[in-house]
Amino acid sequence: MYKTARVSKNRRMFILFLIAVLCVLLLSRCVSARHRNLPKAENPADIAAFLAGFGWEVSEEPVNIKNVQIPAKFNEVYSNYNAMQKKQGFDLSKYRADIAESWCFRVLNHPRSENTDVFANVLVFKGKIIGGDICSYAIDGFMTGFDGVTNNYS
Secondary structure: OOOOOOOOHHHHHHHHHHHHHHHHHHHHHHHHHOOOOOOEOOOHHHHHHHHHOOOOOEOOOOOEEEEEEOOOOOOHHHHHHHHHHHHOOOOHHHHOOOEEEEEEEEEOOOOOOOOOOOEEEEEEEOOEEEEEEEEEOOOOOEEEOOOOOOOOOO
16 A cells, blocks of 8 residues: 655645746746857947958948848748858747847948948847848849858859
8 A cells, every 4th residue: 555645735836836947947048048159239339340240341320120020930032041041150940930130231341332232131139140141132132141252042
């Protein structure tokens, strides 16, 4: 015959509370781990410094800042865009269904910036850079990674 231990209601509540705290701590570690080593982007100067690392001079203030939702399911266009992100060390699939900020800066020293407007689009999530591109929206425009060379077709 087995004896069962009776656990008081208070003790059960305390154990459930401890389990809940542990779950919250584990989840917060997982969320922060996905962008732990990414570049900081808390203000325009942080982003300008990041882009300067690739040789780009950009406008002091962003042309535009908007919220963008990373799709939960990538279509062909977004899969190609994420392929380019992966080539430059980012991976947007870690942020599926999250809302990021898109910071758009004018690039002042791109070889094509004399003839057309060139922009740096930088995706920011919780103060960290998670991806982006250098592009021109002109009819004969282009899109590359931050290095000005990497794209999703090479």
